[in-house]
Amino acid sequence: MEEKPIIDKKQEAISFLKNRSDSEIAAIMNDAKTLMTYYRCAIHEVETKFRVLEEEFSLSHERNPIEGIKSRLKSFDSIREKLERRNLPLTLESIEKNLNDVAGIRVVCSFVDDIYLLADCLVRQDDVKLIEKKDYIKSPKPNGYRSLHLIVEIPIFLCNEKKIVRVEVQLRTIAMESWARLEHRMRYKKSVDEKLLSQTADALLECAEISNKLDIKMQNIRNIIEGD
Numbered sequence: 001m002e003e004k005p006i007i008d009k010k011q012e013a014i015s016f017l018k019n020r021s022d023s024e025i026a027a028i029m030n031d032a033k034t035l036m037t038y039y040r041c042a043i044h045e046v047e048t049k050f051r052v053l054e055e056e057f058s059l060s061h062e063r064n065p066i067e068g069i070k071s072r073l074k075s076f077d078s079i080r081e082k083l084e085r086r087n088l089p090l091t092l093e094s095i096e097k098n099l100n101d102v103a104g105i106r107v108v109c110s111f112v113d114d115i116y117l118l119a120d121c122l123v124r125q126d127d128v129k130l131i132e133k134k135d136y137i138k139s140p141k142p143n144g145y146r147s148l149h150l151i152v153e154i155p156i157f158l159c160n161e162k163k164i165v166r167v168e169v170q171l172r173t174i175a176m177e178s179w180a181r182l183e184h185r186m187r188y189k190k191s192v193d194e195k196l197l198s199q200t201a202d203a204l205l206e207c208a209e210i211s212n213k214l215d216i217k218m219q220n221i222r223n224i225i226e227g228d
């Protein structure tokens with residue numbers, strides 16, 4: 001079967017579409033819209049799961065492990081960039097097969113223990129299938145990045161079918177979140193020169209170590225208060 005490209009500004013897509021009829025183009029666009037809708041529905045499903053856990057924890061444990069939940073659908077530009085970087089085809093089939101993070105949920109927690117607790121509660125649910133777990137808390141990235149990443153598959157129920165959709169879940173503490181946001185902003189700041197970038201990389205690594213110590217101290221304080 002011929003694979004269809006996603007619609008974006010790229011030359012390949014333009015030349016692919018050049019000889020197509022209006023109805024063929026409309027069908028391709030419709031397929032892209034449908035796929036994105038599935039990812040959006042999957043985000044709702046996973047977000048609801050965390051909201052339910054949040055309700056349960058505040059009811060039965062009188063505490064709330066969740067400080068905030070954010071979700072995002074990967075933009076076509078970043079989808080294209082990731083596929084190109086990996087030399088993968090720019091098609092809807094390729095997106096579904098090769099990209100795990102088109103639908104993304106980020107859960108910000110109060111304490112490191114809460115991250116593992118919530119991750120465990122999620123993957124134990126019988127409609128959730130854990131595909132991959134990357135623990136950048138136990139093994140931080142060389143630049144200091146910490147977070148727990150889960151790739152899960154969940155079903156979304158449509159009128160006449162059930163679709164299995166992949167979602168990337170990132171769980172982190174407030175300290176990890178503020179570090180990652182700053183690092184992300186620095187990385188995409190084009191006006192910063194090479195020398196300054198390398199200096200900020202060292203400073204960021206130091207900040208990551210401080211933020212790790214902060215998380216450990218905060219966790220210890222909570223353990224003392226709660227008598228763990």
Ligand code: 0O2
Pocket residue numbers: 074078099100101134141143145149179180181183184
């Ligand atoms: P955006 O804008 O957040 O979407 P995979 O996704 O498993 O196929 P990848 O991309 O190597 O392969 O996965 P990884 O390392 O788990 O990272 C995925 C996402 O984690 C990134 O998405 C970021 O959101 C976040 N992340 C990973 N490393 C870093 C880091 O060093 N700094 C910051 N700030 N975030 C990081 P995207 O697609 O890069 O971006």
